[in-house]
Amino acid sequence: MSSRRKFLKTAALSSAVFGSGNIFAEKSNPYKTVKGSAVVVSTWDFGKTANLGAWEVLGKGGRALDAVEQGVKIPEADPTNQTIGYGGLPDRDGFVTLDSCIMDEKYNCGSVMCLEHIMHPISVARLVMEKTPHIVLAGEGALQFALANGFEKVNLLTAQSEKDWKEWMKTANYKPESNIENKLYNKGNDPMPGGPNNHDTIGMMAMDANGDMSGACTTSGLAYKMHGRVGDSPIIGAGLYVDNEVGAATASGVGEEVIRIVGSHLVVELMRGGMSPEKACTVAVQRIVKRSPERSKTIQVGFVALNKKGEYGGYSLQPGFSFSVKSNKVEQVFKAASYYK
Numbered sequence: 001m002s003s004r005r006k007f008l009k010t011a012a013l014s015s016a017v018f019g020s021g022n023i024f025a026e027k028s029n030p031y032k033t034v035k036g037s038a039v040v041v042s043t044w045d046f047g048k049t050a051n052l053g054a055w056e057v058l059g060k061g062g063r064a065l066d067a068v069e070q071g072v073k074i075p076e077a078d079p080t081n082q083t084i085g086y087g088g089l090p091d092r093d094g095f096v097t098l099d100s101c102i103m104d105e106k107y108n109c110g111s112v113m114c115l116e117h118i119m120h121p122i123s124v125a126r127l128v129m130e131k132t133p134h135i136v137l138a139g140e141g142a143l144q145f146a147l148a149n150g151f152e153k154v155n156l157l158t159a160q161s162e163k164d165w166k167e168w169m170k171t172a173n174y175k176p177e178s179n180i181e182n183k184l185y186n187k188g189n190d191p192m193p194g195g196p197n198n199h200d201t202i203g204m205m206a207m208d209a210n211g212d213m214s215g216a217c218t219t220s221g222l223a224y225k226m227h228g229r230v231g232d233s234p235i236i237g238a239g240l241y242v243d244n245e246v247g248a249a250t251a252s253g254v255g256e257e258v259i260r261i262v263g264s265h266l267v268v269e270l271m272r273g274g275m276s277p278e279k280a281c282t283v284a285v286q287r288i289v290k291r292s293p294e295r296s297k298t299i300q301v302g303f304v305a306l307n308k309k310g311e312y313g314g315y316s317l318q319p320g321f322s323f324s325v326k327s328n329k330v331e332q333v334f335k336a337a338s339y340y341k
């Protein structure tokens with residue numbers, strides 16, 4: 001077949017598949033950035049405090065990248081938050097292992113996976129982005145890199161998290177579960193079927209006064225996971241994606257399902273095709289239901305997104321997911337709508 005005929009055949013086939021309303025079609029300039037309207041959006045209600053940290057930078061006209069790093073460092077250092085950084089619940093062998101990533105307005109990104117003993121993995125991820133030719137460092141190598149760059153080695157396992165882990169060991173037969181009853185964690189507020197989640201993440205996206213966007217995502221992952229397990233949070237495109245032309249998205253919930261659909265990148269691409277942030281998050285959640293119809297009934301996944309116009313929205317599998325927003329006009333925690341009621 002001549003290459004011209006081959007091209008025509010392929011072109012006809014793709015328009016038959018996608019139709020004229022192809023949602024992934026590039027538009028020349030889908031979003032007009034509203035300069036001067038800085039905004040920060042993050043997962044869950046604990047995002048509210050983290051947003052205030054980010055706002056110290058954004059409110060003074062600072063860069064979105066600095067804002068998201070400063071913002072997520074707050075829950076990373078909070079020993080009462082048992083799903084992120086210091087005080088995070090350990091894996092089934094008792095090790096607190098952290099997953100974090102960061103992405104700026106120029107598609108630069110950095111990530112650390114399964115990092116131990118470091119209070120602020122997000123700052124190590126930023127250093128990977130800025131000081132190495134790589135994007136991801138994992139495990140022992142990530143720790144060596146952090147120590148070589150002046151980070152201090154600390155014990156991240158608090159007395160409370162050690163106590164909870166030992167309690168779990170009594171009955172769990174060393175078997176990781178995505179959602180388990182853990183009354184100490186989450187204070188019983190999460191209406192998940194079968195009990196509260198044993199995991200959460202801070203994912204944060206910001207747009208600065210210049211109209212530039214960045215994002216950060218950091219977690220201790222699923223409690224009592226297998227040693228070495230890495231979730232979606234440090235995987236660029238899964239737990240976080242930032243495209244400065246279109247917008248940004250981040251995820252929280254059972255990472256395996258988010259990775260399977262490359263969730264945050266999917267949300268951003270859906271926004272590129274013209275969907276609102278909430279609609280794009282809804283379609284991504286529906287994709288999880290389609291891929292994993294049974295499992296989706298018993299787990300939580302939530303997405304939240306921010307576009308270049310400063311519009312935001314979220315959606316989750318189960319009720320209970322929330323996201324926090326801070327701008328000059330808004331300081332609020334929003335409950336996301338959910339697929340299952």
Ligand code: ASP
Pocket residue numbers: 199200201219220221222230231232233251252253254255256
């Ligand atoms: N996404 C995280 C993970 O799978 C956990 C969470 O956000 O709930 O490690």
